Amino acid sequence: EENTQPFSNSIGLPSIEPGADISCIVKMDSRIGLDYIVENREYISKLGTALDTSNAVVKKQVFELLSALCAYNADGYARAIETLEFYKNLKNERYRFKIVINELEKASNVEYQVALLAFINCVIISASNLQDRIRVRNEFIGLKVLPLLNNLRKVAQSVGDIIVQLDVFDEQRECDEAQSLQGPSGINLNSxxxxxxxxxxxxxxxxxxxxxxxxxxxxxxxxxxxxxxxxxxxxxxxxxxxxxxxxxxxxxxxxxxxxxxxxxxxxxxxxxxxxxxxxxxxxxxxxxxxxxxxxxxxxxxxxxxxxxxx
Incomplete structure (x- = not known):
């Protein structure tokens, strides 16, 4: 029988409740748990292995935790990326963000979809500079995330949390592209x-x-x-x-x-x-x-x- 308990509870960390605000998680009790992960790199294998399950509840908890790590600090961001690299190697995948796209394609639970979209936004926005944000976003675009987002916008018009995440993705992309277009007159640096x-x-x-x-x-x-x-x-x-x-x-x-x-x-x-x-x-x-x-x-x-x- 599959475990349906919150993932973070099962490994001794404060649980991340569905819909919880990431900034609040960072500021409250889970700071101890996030610090522990940041300071102990061996924890990466536990998080990466936890993603290798058919239990959507567990995977949702992991992605919420990875989002919190991305927003916590630079070391937390590095641990989140290393977790995906670990999973990529574990499953002999070619791309580190492929699991995110695969899960978003087949996810039917709204809360899980929101968690995946929030992670995509966190891992892009929390990158250290403009060039890194564009590079990470382009990794997702190369994995065909845009058609997925467009389809979600059509089928989830009444789901406020999903629309919010989609709007964040589009607005941040437009902002970064506007900053990157600093080339000679008349040249679109994104073309x-x-x-x-x-x-x-x-x-x-x-x-x-x-x-x-x-x-x-x-x-x-x-x-x-x-x-x-x-x-x-x-x-x-x-x-x-x-x-x-x-x-x-x-x-x-x-x-x-x-x-x-x-x-x-x-x-x-x-x-x-x-x-x-x-x-x-x-x-x-x-x-x-x-x-x-x-x-x-x-x-x-x-x-x-x-x-x-x-």
Missing amino acids: HLDVFYAILRQVADTPQEVPFLSILQHLLRIDPKEAISDVIWDTTEKLVHRATLLESHEDSVRILRSPSVQKFSCPHCRGEATSPSRKNAASLSTSASSQLHNGPLSPIASPPPPPPPL
Whole structure:
């Protein structure tokens, strides 16, 4: 018989009552429980394992607790994320927020739906800065959360708590997007195509068009069907961001640690690719680079289209 007692009671923490305000939870008796979780990382495995159940009552309690951790402090936020990472590894999942989307898709209980929506908002809003908020939100968007939210808004028009959470998501997204649109005039920084063509216009007919095309060719080799592609994209984003902050050649040397021996030094570019798409892209890369050195890029009016946005 499945346990229907509040999850937090079963592990020695003050219970989180349905509909309780997170800020009140943080300020009252549960502060002791939250401090305990923050100070004891081994508790992550207990929370992550507790999510591996068919008992919606238990999962609801866990997500309410994770929301409270996100809002508590930076260390609490880290523990909440680590809990989802633990569950992801436990179930051999590819994405850490996939469980949230899966639960929201099949949840029929209104209180559980509210708890899941509140967690999505908490984990986004409690991120440390604008860039992190956008990154976390985009993780959910990549997992197709927007159609789910739109459907909930249609079917739950009379459920005030759900509408409140949906409004919070939309308002916070609009606010963050407005802050992020600080690029050159006329460029929508949230549009893949606008940004791509803006960069192309900047480097066309300059020496920088050669490395720009090379960068695109390398990115084209990333196979989205391979699990390692997530690591590649995340690493690429961090390295490119660090590169844009360079102020001297010495800074560049520190990032690049060891210089490349030759132009294409990775094994994939030598015909040892692990997937057909990388092999094909490697051939394309070599051919296109040769053409580029023998002539200029195509006119700006008809640039080659980038890969479709994810």
